[in-house]
Amino acid sequence: MAHGGGGRLMNELIRSVFLSAFGCPSGGVQNDAAVLEIPPGRLAMTTDSFVVQPLEFPGGSIGSLAVHGTVNDLAMSGAEPLYLTAGFILEEGLPLEVLARVAQDMAAAARAAGVRIVTGDTKVVERGKGDGIYINTAGVGIVRHGLEISPSSVRPGDSVLLSGDLGRHGMTIMSLRAGLSFGDGLESDSAPLHESVAAVIRAGIPVHCLRDVTRGGLTATLSEIAESAGLTVKLNEMSIPVREDVRAACGLLGLDPLQVACEGRYLAVLPREHEEEALNLMRGCGVSAGACVIGRVEELGTAPLLxxxxxxxxxxxxMPSGMQLPRIC
Amino acid sequence: MAITTIEQAAAALKFEIAGMVQGVGFRPHVYRLAVRHGLKGFVRNTESGVEIHVEGEPGAPERFWTALMDGLPEHARVYGVERTVCEPAGFEEFRIEESDSTPGGVPVMLPDLAPCPECLEEMHDPSSRRYHYPFTNCTHCGPRYSIIETMPYDRARTSMKGFRMCPECRREYQDVEDRRFHAQPIGCPSCGPSVKVLFSDGSELGFGHGFDTPAAQVAWVLADGLIVALLGVGGFQLLADASSEAAVRRLRRLKERDAKPFAVMVPDVAAAERLCRLSEEERRLLTSPAAPIVLARGGKDVDLAPSVCMFSRFVGIMLPSSPLHALLMDVWGKPLVVTSGNLSGEPLCVSVEEGLEKLGHVADVFLVHDRPVVRPVDDSVVRVTDGRAMMVRRARGYAPRPVWRTSAAAPDMLALGAGLKNTICWLKRGVAVMSQHLGDLSSAASLNAFERTVEALGRTLDAVPQVIAVDAHPDGPTFALGRRLARKWNATVVPVQHHQAHVLACAVENETPFPALGIAWDGTGFGTDGTVWGGEFFVLEEEGEPRRVARLRPFLLPGGDEAVREPSRCACSLARQMGPWRTYGLDKRLERGMPVRKREVLEAMMARNIHCPSSSSMGRLFDAVAFWCGFDGAAGCEGHAAMMLESWAAEASGEKMPGDAYEWVMHEEGGLLELDWRPLMKSVDEDLLEGVSRGCIARKFHESLVNLVFDVAERFCLDRLVLGGGCFQNAFLLEGLAGMAQSRRCQLSLPQRVPCNDGGISLGQVAAVVRQWKG
Ligand SMILES: [Fe+3]
Ligand SMILES: [Mg+2]
Ligand SMILES: [Zn+2]
Ligand SMILES: [Zn+2]
Known part of the structure; x- marks a missing residue:
């Protein structure tokens, strides 16, 4: 793959790759701007960029990740995702078949999530100036509920629900990089969460706060919620699900499973009296079949997260500073 | 000279004395002396000390003062005196006045002191009304810091306020000639606190069954191999029969304590001598009013269950530190394991309810009392090296004595210390007051205790900090709390680098003249360059920040904290980074000591920089060498591998050494002197392959470190050394350094009153800020 305007042939090849995956030349429609039908309601909009090594991993690729990440960001405001845009930055020298597989994966993820990729863009940068593929996606969704879903709605006494076991995505990536292998195959948990969220909201449960568990893991996500709510979240260690193989890999690499990233898990904070109902609804969806209550919100105590x-x-x-420095003296 | 003459002949003088003058029988002493000199006036406690007004014949006040200074009461310390010549006010007698709370001074609280000989004698005298009374005390001994709520020190401001003195106690309390004149915690069986024995469900163990005292009852329980929780001076302790392997193991299991040695209490010095070889200084410390745990070398045939000391060649030994302990040891009569009554990572339990709740699953029986413990105060731990007492854990008997005095113009500040072995330190008008050991700040309970101590010490000192110093580790617990407290007090937060604090603590404690070389060797601490430090050298000048001039060649720690728990990881990292040198011996050792798959993963982590912080830690170098020499498995407690290496070296100290100490190579690297361990490791490897004993290797390694210190000192033309960091708890290393310092005529300053480990960081932080303020 050659960069810039020089590689006319390359640009043609890239067009054909996207054409076969998305049915259009650069990830989107052929017009410069997409014109969208918007159903009644409030609009939700978000954008996120995706950088991951390796580009492909058990359970997905940077392509599906770019769809799930943005879909989930929309879902966490309780929105129904409708349209995505896709921007690609490709590094010169990237094998075309890798790009093809990533594009196919991305298209499949969008189809499965019921969102349309409506416009896109591609740039090629010099060899050594990128990491193979970077993807940016922006998303538009529609909000049909009247809830105020935000940390400021969280109240003492609320239950904290987690949609499934922790750390699978992060440990899948890290294990690949460290050359670890698992007998039965550890897979990324990358998945779209909006249907699970919609099931809870549609049932009329007054959800107070939603957040997907991504970078920094459960610790970072919950610290952020607790800190901005000005309250304390008290977790019960025994109730937090972590798979044995994830735990073992974390031990080997010296990582805390509670600080490892997920791409298909979310937290829901809601009134205690709706806990049972919400759990049942979440467990009814494949992506959140392992949902459980992991803690409770209290008045501000010693620290935001205990x-x-x-x-x-x-x-x-x-809250981890991201430096992963030893604390033991 | 004219002024002196006037003063000497003055008929009235006023003295304002700062120092440790409350709770030591100072005022009655002054009273007796004043009366003897025919003086009138008064003496009273103030927030910062004592105020004396004396008047009489011209010259008599001066003679009184000379006599007072010549013979201060045993525990009194005078830091500063302000004297004023004044007009006689016409007093008709000399009085001891009630306390006066004038703000502005620096109040000094006294620590808790072990029973004095007179009180012990009284407790053993069947004719005394305090026969077998477990709360006997006087102005020379007894609880202080652990019962004080606020200052000045008066009964009404202690947890004794709920006990109404009986007429007899009141008479003693008011009699200036009595040993208990104004002894605030005074009490007796009819009016003071009392003990109870409870089952772990809180129900009371009835008396009878032939036991005349609770102590006898508890001794019987212990003899059965059971575990007792005793509410002592500063909180709960857990007790078990030190000769019963089953009992000690059970205690380890329930307390979740793997390998850290337990301390033992013995009835008297003679019993201590049977367990340990005691030096004169060790004997002095054991019998001192602070009554700390002394880490002494174990004797030939130590009659203790193996699980007490575990791998250590030292025995942590202590004498009864309170009347209750003394009574228990009278009946028990042999070594008793005594360990802190807390859950792992939490502070001591101080109330009966808390004890029953948290220790109910550990202890079978509770020996408790009804004198509330105001704050948790653990037992102190001290060791003697090179004839000098070095604090390992500073708590009961020492805290909160001031540890340093500097210019009174320095801003008032609060240093929050490090995240582990935490202590805090307040600086008020130039007096540095350090808290007791507060432990690791990982649990909510310990953070709460930490915050309460910050508040309580600040309140008694009446201090508002202008600066809050914290450890520079961005993930550390003190960092977050520091910012919160800074908002509350409108103070500036100053992060202080961990190892700079280590060396400054030692320098200010010893008032070491500058320039000096600071050596900070510990496990890990956050460095200013974002990497992990731990094998650092600093040049300390009169002013400015300690300048880092040398460090160990950095290596990776695969898995971060996991590399601290598993010494084999550090060894694996060193083997990988040997460069041109191949370590065949280490490769073989790793083949035996680490699964192949694990080694592959660690290699991949290091190759791809997955959770592998870079570190120049001396503690980790110790770990790697220990693994090389045969240390297996995970570290059961902090410094475990290094302690093994130390004891191997000590065992071999009689042996003939094959070859000289290992060589270090130094080279300039980016403005820093880099101390390259690779050639040294290669020699270690060769020795191992040649079958040199691990003791000799360990000894040569220690000696090479001694040489390294002095080589670096020579390079920077410095002949004064200050030490800081947990590595200097290594007695074998310190003795080597002390010996070399003597032969090279260098001045070696050791951390003594303040621990060399992270317990001393808070003082170092104060010192760092004071230097900034000067500069
Ligand atoms: Fe340290
Ligand atoms: Mg996102
Ligand atoms: Zn006494
Ligand atoms: Zn009485």
Missing amino acids: MTGLLGVERVLT
């Missing part, structure tokens, strides 16, 4: 262990010792969980 976790009670087996013997009843309450540990303070702090």
Whole structure:
């Protein structure tokens, strides 16, 4: 693959790749702007960029990740995702078949999530100036509920629900990079979450806050919610699901499963009296079949995020600075 | 000279004394002396000390003062005196006045002191009304810091306020000639606190069954191999029979304590001598009013269950530190394991309810009392190296004595210390007051205790900080709390680099003249360059920040904290980074000590930089060498592998050494002197392959470190050394350094009153900010 205007032939090849995946030349329609039909309601809009190594991994690729990430960001405001845009930055030298597979994966993910990729763009940069593929997606969705879904709606006494086990996406990526392999294959949890969320909202449950568990893992996501709510979230260590193989890999790499990224898990904070109903609705969706209650919201205590262990010792969980430095002296 | 003459002949003088003058029998002493000199006036406690007004014949006040200074009460310390010549006010007698709370001074609280000989004698005297009374104390001994709510120190401001003195106690309390004159915690069986024995469900164990005292009852329980929780001076302790392997193991299991040695209490010095070889200084410390745990070398045939000391060649030994302990040891009569009554990672339990709730699954029986413990105060731990006492854990008996004095013009500040082995330090008008050991700040309970201590110490000192110093580790617990407290007090937050704080703590404690070389060796601390430090050298000048001039050649820590728990990871990292040198011996060792798959993963992590922080840590180098020499498995407690290496070296100290100490190579690297361990490791490897004993290798390694210190000092033309960091808890290393310092005529300053480990960081932080303020 050659970059810029020089590689006319390359540009043609890229067009054909996108054409076969999306039915249009650069990830979107052929016009410069997409003209969209918008159903009644409030609009939700978001954008996110995706960078991951390796580009392909068990359970997905950067392509499906770019769809799920943006769909999930829309879903966390309780919106129904409708349209996506896709911008690609490709590094010179990227094998075309990799691009083809990523594009196919992306198209399949969009179809499965019921969203349309309506416009897009592609740039090629010099060799060494990119990491194979970078993707940016923006998304538009429609909000049909009247809820105020935000940390400021969280109240003491609320239940904290987690949609499934933690750490699979992050450990899949990290294990690949460290050359770890698992007998039965660890797969990324990357998945669209909007249907699970919609099931809860449609049932009329007054959800207070939703957040997908991404970078920084559960610790970062919950710290952020608790801090902006000005309350304390108290977790029960025993109730937080982590698969044995994920736990083992974390031990080997010295990582805390609670700080590892997911791409298909979310947290729902809602009034305790709706806990049972919400759990049942979540468990009814494939992506959140493993939903469980992991903690409760309280008035602000010692720290925004606390976790009670087996013997009843309450540990303070702090927002990781991302440097992963040892704390032990 | 004219002024002196006038003063000497003055008929009235006023003294304002700052220092440790409350709770030590100072005022009665002054009273007796004043009366003897025919003086009138008064003496009273103030927030910062004591105020004396004396008047009488011209010259008599001065003679009184000389006599006072010549013979201060045993525990009194005078830091500063302000004297004023004044007009006689016409007092008719000399009085001890009620306390006066004038703000502005620096109040000094006294620590808790072990029972004095007179009180012990009284407790053992069947004719005394305090026979077998477990709360016997006087102005020379007894609880202080652990019962004080606010200052000044008066009964009404202690947790004794709920106990009404009986007429007899009141008489003693008011009699200036009595040993208990104004002894605030005074009490007796009819009016003071009392003990109870409870089952772990809170129900009371009835008396009878032939036991005349609770101590006898508890001794019987212990003899059965059971675990007792005792509410001591500063909180709960867990007790078990030190000769019963089953009991000690059970305690380890329930307390979730793997390998860290337990301390033992023995009835008297003679019993201590049977367990340990005691030096004179160790004997002095054991019997001192602070009554700390002394880490002493174990004797030949130590009669303790193997699980007490585990791998350590030292025995943590202590004498009874309170009347209750003394009574228990009278009946028990042999070594008793005594360990802190807390859940792992939490502070001591201080109330009966808390104890029953949290320790109910550990202890079978509770020996409790009804004198509330105001704050958790753990037992202190001290060791003697090169004839000098070095604090390992500073708490009961020492805290909150001031640890440093600097210019009174320095801004008032609060240093929050490090995240582990935490202490905090307040600076008020130039007096640095350090808290007791507060432990690791990982749990909510310990963070709460930490915040309460910050508040309580600040309140008694009446201090509002202008600066809050924190450890520079961005994920550290003190960082977040520091910012919160700074908002509350409108103070500036100053992050202080961990190792700079280590060396400054030692320098200010010893008042070491500058320039000096600071050596900070520990496990890990956050460096200013975003990497993990731990094998650092600093040049300390009169002013400015300590300048980092040398460091160990950095290596990777595969898995971060996991590399701290598993020494084999550090060894694996060193093997990979040996460059042109191949370490065949280490390769073989790793083949035996680490699964192939794991090694592959660690290699991949290091190759791709997955969770592999870079570190110049000396502690981790110790770990790697220990693994090389045969240390297996995971570290059961902090510094485990390094302690093993130290004890191997010590075991081999009689042996003939094959070859000299290992060589270090130094080279300039980016403005820093880099201390390259690779040639040294190659020599270690060769020795191993040649079958040199691990003891000799460990010894040569220690000696090479001693040489390294002095080589670096020579390179920077410095002959004063200050030490900081947990690595200097290594007695073998310190003895080597002390010996070399003597032969090279260098001045070696050791951390003594303040721990060399992270317990000293808070003082170093204060010192760092004071330097900034000067500069
Ligand atoms: Fe340290
Ligand atoms: Mg996102
Ligand atoms: Zn006494
Ligand atoms: Zn009495």
